[in-house]
Amino acid sequence: MEILRIIIPLLIVCVVVVYIIRTVKKRQEADKDEVTDKGDGEDTYMSEGMSIGICLGVAVSTALNGELAIGISVGMMLGMAIGMSIKKK
Secondary structure (H helix, E strand, O other), X not given: OHHHHHHHHHHHHHHHHHHHHHHHHHHHHHHHHOOOOOOOOOOEOHHHHHHHHHHHHHHXXXXXXXXXXXXXXXXXXXXXXXXXXXXXX
């Protein structure tokens, strides 16, 4: 069981890094094709994703008897990355 506490956070970080890299590449290609004024981030769900991510991070961390600080930070990071990739209509 101790090995899972070591491997699971590493896998989560690797998946998040790959997701962020792919999202950045996709955005760079889209920015080359279309020039827009992004403003203050009001066109994405970043803040909503962060707040939902924090809640889910706390829930998962509590369920796994882990560190609460790690759950909050990882949840916020995942929520922010997912929220930034979803555009408001």
